[in-house]
Amino acid sequence: MITGAAKNKVDAIWQKMWEGGITNPLDVISNLTYLMFMRSLEIQQH
Secondary structure (H helix, E strand, O other), X not given: OOOHHHHHHHHHHHHHHHHXXXXXXXXXXXXXXXXXXXXXXXXXXX
């Protein structure tokens, strides 16, 4: 089970997704994967 700081970060991300209208867990995972991929491309280009 996740506890402490990691749990707080996960909860904060989930809350932002929920506020944005994404409530399906698979959609959340899909969106996070896309964002992490785009971030890795951005880091590689700098």
